Structures are given as C-alpha cells and as structure tokens.
Amino acid sequence: MTVASGRDGFGQALVDLGAQNHRVVALTADLAESVRVHWFAEKYPERFFQIGIAEQDMIGTAAGLALTGLIPFATTFAVFAAHRANEQIRLACCYNRANVKIAVSHGGVTVGEDGATHQALEDIAAMRVLPEMTVLVPADAAEARLATIAAAELEGPVYLRLGRTPVPTVTDGTGDFTIGKAKVLRAGRDATVIACGVMVGVALEAADRLSREGISVGVVNMHTIKPLDVEAVVRAAEETGCVVTAEEHSVLGGLGSAVCEALAERAPVPVVRVGTRDTFGESGTPDELLRKYGLTCDAVEAAVKLAVAKKESLSAVHR
Amino acid sequence: MTVDMVEVARRIRRDVIQMIAASQSGHPGGALGAAEILSVLYFDKMNHNPKNPDWPARDRFVLSNGHICAALYSALARSGYFPVEELLTFRRLNSRLQGHPSRHDLPGIETAAGPLGQGLSIANGMALGLRLQNVDAKVYCLVGDGEIQEGQFWEAAMTSAHYRLNNLALILSWNGLQIDGAVADVKNMEPIAAKFQAFGWNVVEIDGHDIPQIQQAFEEFSRSHNQPTAIIARTVMGKGVSFMEDKALWHGKAPSRDEAARALQEIGPSSFGEDLDIQFA
Numbered sequence: 326m327t328v329a330s331g332r333d334g335f336g337q338a339l340v341d342l343g344a345q346n347h348r349v350v351a352l353t354a355d356l357a358e359s360v361r362v363h364w365f366a367e368k369y370p371e372r373f374f375q376i377g378i379a380e381q382d383m384i385g386t387a388a389g390l391a392l393t394g395l396i397p398f399a400t401t402f403a404v405f406a407a408h409r410a411n412e413q414i415r416l417a418c419c420y421n422r423a424n425v426k427i428a429v430s431h432g433g434v435t436v437g438e439d440g441a442t443h444q445a446l447e448d449i450a451a452m453r454v455l456p457e458m459t460v461l462v463p464a465d466a467a468e469a470r471l472a473t474i475a476a477a478e479l480e481g482p483v484y485l486r487l488g489r490t491p492v493p494t495v496t497d498g499t500g501d502f503t504i505g506k507a508k509v510l511r512a513g514r515d516a517t518v519i520a521c522g523v524m525v526g527v528a529l530e531a532a533d534r535l536s537r538e539g540i541s542v543g544v545v546n547m548h549t550i551k552p553l554d555v556e557a558v559v560r561a562a563e564e565t566g567c568v569v570t571a572e573e574h575s576v577l578g579g580l581g582s583a584v585c586e587a588l589a590e591r592a593p594v595p596v597v598r599v600g601t602r603d604t605f606g607e608s609g610t611p612d613e614l615l616r617k618y619g620l621t622c623d624a625v626e627a628a629v630k631l632a633v634a635k636k637e638s639l640s641a642v643h644r
Numbered sequence: 645m646t647v648d649m650v651e652v653a654r655r656i657r658r659d660v661i662q663m664i665a666a667s668q669s670g671h672p673g674g675a676l677g678a679a680e681i682l683s684v685l686y687f688d689k690m691n692h693n694p695k696n697p698d699w700p701a702r703d704r705f706v707l708s709n710g711h712i713c714a715a716l717y718s719a720l721a722r723s724g725y726f727p728v729e730e731l732l733t734f735r736r737l738n739s740r741l742q743g744h745p746s747r748h749d750l751p752g753i754e755t756a757a758g759p760l761g762q763g764l765s766i767a768n769g770m771a772l773g774l775r776l777q778n779v780d781a782k783v784y785c786l787v788g789d790g791e792i793q794e795g796q797f798w799e800a801a802m803t804s805a806h807y808r809l810n811n812l813a814l815i816l817s818w819n820g821l822q823i824d825g826a827v828a829d830v831k832n833m834e835p836i837a838a839k840f841q842a843f844g845w846n847v848v849e850i851d852g853h854d855i856p857q858i859q860q861a862f863e864e865f866s867r868s869h870n871q872p873t874a875i876i877a878r879t880v881m882g883k884g885v886s887f888m889e890d891k892a893l894w895h896g897k898a899p900s901r902d903e904a905a906r907a908l909q910e911i912g913p914s915s916f917g918e919d920l921d922i923q924f925a
C-alpha cells in the first residue's frame with residue numbers, strides 16, 4: 326500500500342491540469358511548497374501568482390482572475406482560507422459565483438506539531454454554509470488527484486480540503502469521481518460508516534475488524550460534503566438501520582452534522598458521530614493526536630457498536 | 645456622439661435623488677460625490693458595450709464602496725445596460741438593483757461590493773487576468789476614504805505595485821467623511837499621497853468634480869509604464885445639494901419628499917435624458 330499526502334496528490338494533478346488547460350492558474354500566500362503548488366509554479370511561472378502573506382487579498386485576486394475567464398486555484402492552509410478570509414470567500418467567490426478553487430492543506434489534527442492554531446477543525450462547517458460553495462474532502466492522495474481535476478471541471482467556487490500528512494492510499498484513484506456522488510466502498514447489513522478524508526481508511530480497517538466479530542459494516546466514502554449525496558445517506562440508513570459518521574473535524578457543522586440533517590428529515594435512524602468534540606487540537610505527532618482526539622479504528626468500532634445497540638433498543642421498544 | 649459630461653453628471657445626481665427618495669433608503673452622500681467621475685468613465689473614457697456586457701476586451705469598472713451604487717446604477721442605465729425605468733425599483737423586493745451591487749443579477753456589474761476593502765483585490769485579479777490573456781483593456785476601481793482603513797485594501801495596494809499593474813487605475817473618493825464623522829478624527833489617513841508613493845504607485849491629485857481634471861488624470865494613467873495609478877480625487881459628500889454637502893449625516897440617509905424636491909431644484913434640469921417618473925413637489 327502506498328503512502329502519500331492529499332497535498333501531494335493535489336500538487337501533481339495541478340501540474341497535469343496546467344498542461345491540459347491554459348486557463349488554469351494558481352496563487353499562494355507564501356506557502357507554495359507547503360501546499361505543493363511549487364511544482365506548478367516551476368512549470369508555469371507566468372500562470373503563478375505569489376501574493377505574499379495576505380490571504381484576504383489572495384482570495385479577492387483569485388476572484389478577479391476568475392472573472393476574466395481563468396480557473397484560479399488559491400492555496401494556503403485551511404485555517405487561513407476558511408477562517409481568515411471567510412468573508413472574502415463569501416462575497417468575492419460565492420456571491421459573485423466566481424470560478425475560484427480554494428485548495429487548502431492542513432485540515433485536521435494530523436497537522437501535528439504546529440498545534441491548535443494551525444489545525445483546522447471547523448473549516449468544513451464554515452465553508453459548508455456558504456451558498457454556491459462546493460466542499461470536497463478527498464480520502465487520500467489518489468482521490469485528491471481526482472478531486473482536483475473534477476474541481477477544475479466544475480463551474481463555480483470549490484473548497485478542496487487536503488491533508489498535510491502522508492496516509493495510506495485506500496482508494497483506487499482510477500474509478501470515476503463525480504462531485505456529489507458518494508462512493509460505496511463496502512456493503513454491510515448491521516451499520517454503515519459514512520466517512521471523509523483520512524477517516525475513510527480508518528473506517529475500512531474498522532469494518533474489517535468488526536466483520537471478524539460477526540458485525541457486518543458498510544463503508545461510504547463521502548468525499549463531497551456539499552452538495553451532500555442525500556440519496557446515498559438515506560440508502561445507508563434504510564439498509565442498515567443506523568449510521569456512524571467519521572471525520573477529522575469537529576462533530577459540529579461538518580460531515581456528521583450534514584448527515585444528521587439529511588436523516589432527521591428523510592430517514593431518522595440512530596447516528597453516532599466520530600470527530601473532535603467542540604475542542605481545539607494541540608501539539609503532538611499525527612498518530613498521537615488521532616488517538617487522543619478519538620479519531621481511531623477503536624473509536625469507530627466503539628461508535629458502530631453503540632449505534633447498533635441504539636438501533637436494537639429502539640426496535641425492542643417498538644416491538 | 646459627444647455628450648456633455650456636465651449634463652450627464654447632473655442626470656446622475658437627479659437619478660440618485662429620485663431613486664433614494666422613492667425607496668426611502670440608500671446612500672446619497674457618496675453617490676452625489678461620484679457623479680463626475682462616473683460620467684467621465686462611462687460616457688467618455690471606458691471602452692465598453694452595453695449591448696454586450698460580457699465582451700471580453702471591455703474595460704472594467706470595479707465599485708469597491710458598494711454603498712454608493714445608486715450612482716453606478718444610474719450610469720449603467722443611462723448607458724443602456726438596462727431600462728432606465730428600472731432605476732425606480734432600487735432596493736425593492738425582487739429588484740435587480742440590490743441595496744449593494746449583485747454581479748449575477750444585473751448586467752454591467754463586474755463584482756458584488758458593499759463589505760468594504762475588497763474591491764482593489766478583485767480589480768488586481770482582473771488586471772492580472774487581462775494581462776495574462778493579452779487583452780489590452782483597463783481596470784478602474786473606485787474606493788472611499790474611510791474604506792481604506794481596511795487592512796485588505798493595503799494588502800491589495802502592495803499587490804498592484806508588486807505586479808506593476810499599469811493597466812489599473814484606483815480612484816480614491818477623498819471626501820473626508822465616513823459614518824462616524826471626519827476621517828481625520830475616526831482614524832486619520834493622511835498623508836495620503838505620500839502613502840501611495842511609498843507603496844510604489846503613480847499618484848495624481850485632482851478635484852474630483854472638475855471634469856477636465858478627471859479626464860487629464862486618466863490621460864496620465866494611460867501613460868504610466870510600470871506602476872499602477874492612484875487618482876486622489878478631492879470630492880464633496882452630497883455635492884450639488886447645499887444642505888447635504890459635507891455632512892456625514894447624508895452618508896446613508898434618504899431625503900424626505902420635501903428634501904428631495906428641494907434637492908432636485910438645486911441640482912437643476914439636465915438636458916441628458918428624461919427624469920424618472922416620480923414627483924416629490
């Protein structure tokens with residue numbers, strides 16, 4: 326199994342896009358290498374715009390570029406785009422319907438040693454509520470590549486959240502990647518884990534382990550948080566009667582919230598959310614942090630068992 | 645066809661008063677103060693085509709201080725982007741003339757604006773995009789003097805200079821007032837010309853109500869080789885209506901019917917176009 330980071334997958338895809346489409350341009354705010362946009366910059370210097378440490382200005386500049394027909398990828402860390410430049414994204418990109426792609430690394434606690442200040446755990450929530458915005462959270466480097474290409478093809482603003490830390494590649498990277506269409510990675514009978522980002526790999530591992538205990542768990546890779554594939558969520562609820570969500574993000578406002586909103590209206594079933602619990606992160610190695618903040622295989626297993634138990638107690642009541 | 649800029653400016657002022665009085669909401673002060681600048685841009689300087697608003701080679705006007713959009717809507721309608729009668733829907737439910745500009749609603753609007761401090765960044769992006777695509781078009785960006793207290797504005801001012809955007813002109817409406825009073829008291833922005841010079845800009849200072857001076861400033865802009873141009877235009881909030889002139893109160897207050905009638909009286913008739921169909925007297 327290869328190991329690579331989402332940002333690597335993005336950076337390579339962007340270079341390929343640059344060759345195929347002359348309208349693709351890139352910007353950064355003094356984080357070219359960190360977001361892996363330096364490969365594009367070396368290859369296409371005339372289409373690369375270094376804006377310096379000025380994220381709000383970078384977003385506005387990207388919007389202006391888009392309004393002349395270009396396809397700009399604006400790159401920085403998740404915190405500095407989704408939070409620092411939130412209102413610029415809202416006005417210049419979303420309200421304008423500008424074709425800007427906001428590609429960010431450093432989503433989640435796997436940022437590691439830099440600590441809470443740099444670990445975006447609320448960015449999906451902040452981006453998901455903006456009208457016109459599409460939010461993509463690919464599972465690994467291979468999927469980041471597909472997501473980058475799909476983002477360029479979509480007309481309109483996209484938030485593409487990438488991980489900093491290399492993680493095992495769990496998607497095949499070849500199948501079709503359709504924005505808004507979840508991927509069912511595994512079918513199950515007892516529960517479904519709906520996951521995004523690094524938690525997709527963790528969910529697959531948890532499903533493997535649980536199957537040895539005789540619990541049959543489906544896994545859905547929800548790479549698009551918005552527009553949410555509501556049909557896939559409802560199908561999972563109807564087929565397995567309970568759902569677990571797993572994300573490297575707060576349980577407030579992200580994938581877990583989106584799934585709960587859909588299910589509450591369409592197919593209410595027990596849901597257990599795995600994610601950070603209304604807290605900041607801290608310094609540590611990525612693995613230590615995933616353990617401390619409950620973003621592990623063990624945590625997903627426990628959540629599945631809890632969801633199944635809730636489902637059973639509910640059906641006992643109804644009987 | 646040559647049009648008399650003085651008459652166009654008078655028409656814009658009449659429209660602004662009629663629109664804001666009709667909707668009983670809006671920002672007359674800054675809008676009245678921008679009448680000459682907008683007249684020269686839309687009826688003399690800018691290369692644009694109201695019948696083909698998305699023409700890729702058009703010059704672009706970015707209104708950053710979106711609250712003064714009544715004047716822009718007037719300039720657009722009087723240029724032929726949409727029917728003049730629509731001006732009276734300003735700020736009403738289901739109107740394309742939103743309280744602050746919406747790009748996707750109205751032809752001729754290059755960007756949404758209202759949240760201050762964002763326009764120059766967007767204008768920079770347009771100037772960079774046009775240059776990259778070898779389009780010989782210019783970008784004009786209008787900002788307020790209170791507005792430039794925003795940090796993003798100065799981030800953008802550095803970007804314009806760093807990329808030597810000689811296809812970009814900034815027009816600063818220097819009326820000395822903002823909502824809470826005088827700019828000098830709220831947070832002093834002087835020395836303003838020196839600031840732009842230090843930031844690497846070509847600076848031109850003019851009277852923003854003197855049409856030949858505005859035209860002259862744009863001539864100087866077109867001669868700038870490797871610098872963006874900042875036109876510091878001294879303007880008067882509420883210009884043309886004595887009881888509004890130089891009063892921060894009129895930043896965002898609608899005139900009553902009586903006040904509107906007096907304002908129209910003072911502005912006087914314009915030979916350019918017809919009055920909107922609403923009476924206040």
Ligand SMILES: Cc1ncc(C[n+]2csc(CCOP(=O)(O)OP(=O)(O)O)c2C)c(N)n1
Nearest residue numbers: 674758759760788789790791821822823895
């Ligand atoms: C980011 C932001 N903060 C505050 C406001 C509220 N606001 C609207 S206009 C204005 C004053 C602007 O002053 P100036 O740029 O001098 O414009 P003028 O009053 O001269 O028209 C303020 C504070 C806003 N629109 N955007």
Ligand SMILES: [Mg+2]
Nearest residue numbers: 789790821822
């Ligand atoms: Mg002012």
